[in-house]
Amino acid sequence: MRQDHAVVIAGGGPTGLMLAAELALAGVGAIVVERRPNQDLAGMRAGGLHIRTIEVLDQRGIANRFLARGQTHPVGHFHGPTLDLSDFPTRHRYFLALSQNHIEGLLADWAGELGVTILRGRSVMDFTQDEDGVDIALSDGGPVRAGYLVGCDGGRSLIRKRAGIEFPGWDATKSWLIAEAQWAEEPAWGFRADATGTHGLGKMEDAGRVRIVLTERNFQSGGQPTLDDVRKALIAIYGTDYGIHSPTWISRFTDMARQAAAYRDRRVLLAGDAAHVHPPMGGQGLNIGVQDAVNLGWKLAQVVKGMAPATLLDTYHRERHPVAARVLLTTMATVALQRQDDRSKALGQLISEFMAMEAPRKHIAAHMSGLAVHYDLGEGHPLLGRRMPDLDLVTADGPRRLYTYLHQARPVLLTLEPGDGVDLASRDGSRVGPGDGPWNGWLQRINATYDGPWELPVLGQVPAPARVLIRPDGYVAWTGSRDDPGPDAARVPWVGPSRP
Numbered sequence: 001m002r003q004d005h006a007v008v009i010a011g012g013g014p015t016g017l018m019l020a021a022e023l024a025l026a027g028v029g030a031i032v033v034e035r036r037p038n039q040d041l042a043g044m045r046a047g048g049l050h051i052r053t054i055e056v057l058d059q060r061g062i063a064n065r066f067l068a069r070g071q072t073h074p075v076g077h078f079h080g081p082t083l084d085l086s087d088f089p090t091r092h093r094y095f096l097a098l099s100q101n102h103i104e105g106l107l108a109d110w111a112g113e114l115g116v117t118i119l120r121g122r123s124v125m126d127f128t129q130d131e132d133g134v135d136i137a138l139s140d141g142g143p144v145r146a147g148y149l150v151g152c153d154g155g156r157s158l159i160r161k162r163a164g165i166e167f168p169g170w171d172a173t174k175s176w177l178i179a180e181a182q183w184a185e186e187p188a189w190g191f192r193a194d195a196t197g198t199h200g201l202g203k204m205e206d207a208g209r210v211r212i213v214l215t216e217r218n219f220q221s222g223g224q225p226t227l228d229d230v231r232k233a234l235i236a237i238y239g240t241d242y243g244i245h246s247p248t249w250i251s252r253f254t255d256m257a258r259q260a261a262a263y264r265d266r267r268v269l270l271a272g273d274a275a276h277v278h279p280p281m282g283g284q285g286l287n288i289g290v291q292d293a294v295n296l297g298w299k300l301a302q303v304v305k306g307m308a309p310a311t312l313l314d315t316y317h318r319e320r321h322p323v324a325a326r327v328l329l330t331t332m333a334t335v336a337l338q339r340q341d342d343r344s345k346a347l348g349q350l351i352s353e354f355m356a357m358e359a360p361r362k363h364i365a366a367h368m369s370g371l372a373v374h375y376d377l378g379e380g381h382p383l384l385g386r387r388m389p390d391l392d393l394v395t396a397d398g399p400r401r402l403y404t405y406l407h408q409a410r411p412v413l414l415t416l417e418p419g420d421g422v423d424l425a426s427r428d429g430s431r432v433g434p435g436d437g438p439w440n441g442w443l444q445r446i447n448a449t450y451d452g453p454w455e456l457p458v459l460g461q462v463p464a465p466a467r468v469l470i471r472p473d474g475y476v477a478w479t480g481s482r483d484d485p486g487p488d489a490a491r492v493p494w495v496g497p498s499r500p
Contacts, residue, residue: 005031005147006029006304007029009030010159014289018289018290018297021060028300031118037120039101047100049096051094053286055403056290060407065106067096069106080355088369090389133147148268152274166261170256171256175216175220176197177212177225178213178252179211179250179251181227183245184245187238194237199214200213216252254279256279257328257331259276260275263316264313276324282330282334282368285327291373294474300313381462381476384477390402390403395446411472415447416465416467417448465480
């Protein structure tokens with residue numbers, strides 16, 4: 001049956017753009033359908049990138065674009081003392097403060113360079129699917145036939161609803177007002193806590209503008225808040241509204257936390273906020289959405305190209321659902337610790353004491369930064385299922401960072417030779433090039449030496465493996481000895497083609 005596109009992505013935010021770029025790197029044509037006429041956003045939305053997301057962008061060779069626009073901070077925050085990130089085993093020991101506007105713009109530029117088509121000012125209105133594809137109705141009336149449809153269309157996802165995927169979780173109990181506006185009287189900058197909760201007024205880069213976050217005394221759900229609502233809340237908390245005027249953005253968020261029961265229904269998949277919503281404490285939503293896209297992209301590409309069975313897509317849910325579940329747990333705990341009753345304060349005091357200790361700090365910071373992600377790929381070496389460190393390798397072509405081999409989203413089979421003057425250029429498969437056999441030219445085979453320590457977040461130092469198979473998303477799929485013949489499709493079906 002005719003297909004107009006291999007993949008249609010509903011939603012052109014960070015998750016949708018990252019997924020489109022990942023598919024383009026794999027040679028799969030996808031279009032993005034985005035209701036906004038351009039990439040502009042009202043308000044700051046997400047405020048930055050965590051360590052693992054920066055690493056993912058580094059794997060694709062574009063991290064410097066983001067680092068050049070943002071500001072690095074060597075700390076994170078959960079509750080109590082700041083989370084020092086400076087001793088983490090990564091090149092990027094910091095949180096990058098960068099507004100979602102800039103993040104989306106940079107991702108859109110990159111996707112454009114890769115040839116991604118974005119249909120702006122249009123939305124997916126409905127769809128039906130059969131065993132061969134998905135028929136999609138767009139808002140401009142144009143029917144589209146696609147092999148797969150991916151909903152990256154936010155927390156109110158039409159794709160999720162039309163697919164009939166349940167969205168269980170916890171209803172909202174608290175709400176916050178958030179706004180950006182000009183001020184006539186200089187506000188009391190910083191955070192303030194009272195019986196209602198925590199409030200904050202922050203100076204923006206634009207002179208004379210303030211970013212406002214206020215805990216509402218009475219829980220509100222739904223409806224568009226107004227400037228008058230913000231003024232009244234400011235007066236109740238600060239005794240003045242500081243003469244705020246000319247708002248560019250006013251919104252409300254709650255502590256609702258929900259997660260899709262399934263990330264896939266046959267030929268329809270969910271990613272980002274369409275699959276999980278939670279309060280924005282810790283700034284993790286955009287980050288896990290981008291990482292959803294990187295997990296899904298190479299798998300979907302291999303299925304579309306006929307190099308892997310459709311069951312490979314089931315590993316997307318198995319691997320990413322637990323990651324979002326952990327984020328929901330963390331954000332719900334953060335909201336609970338912000339309560340101002342005496343019992344919550346007592347709990348918060350104890351948590352602050354724990355967070356001042358090294359082991360709890362490293363544990364929480366690794367989870368919030370994305371460095372603790374561990375996919376269950378079976379028993380074996382501690383690296384198995386974890387992100388591969390960005391090693392400084394010595395190859396036949398000279399020094400190379402390992403992540404440079406992931407720029408084209410292709411897997412890497414790395415063989416580490418003894419550092420005793422071995423002539424790497426004389427070794428079979430020592431140079432980057434097409435693999436053979438069942439890998440169909442997809443695999444890069446690299447011989448190299450590395451003399452530094454192998455260290456993982458939380459786990460610490462681990463024994464050095466002799467051979468490592470690294471997936472396109474940067475996670476280790478297999479380890480072996482130097483004499484091991486290597487992985488094949490039958491032993492590692494989620495990495496290579498299912499047949500020669």
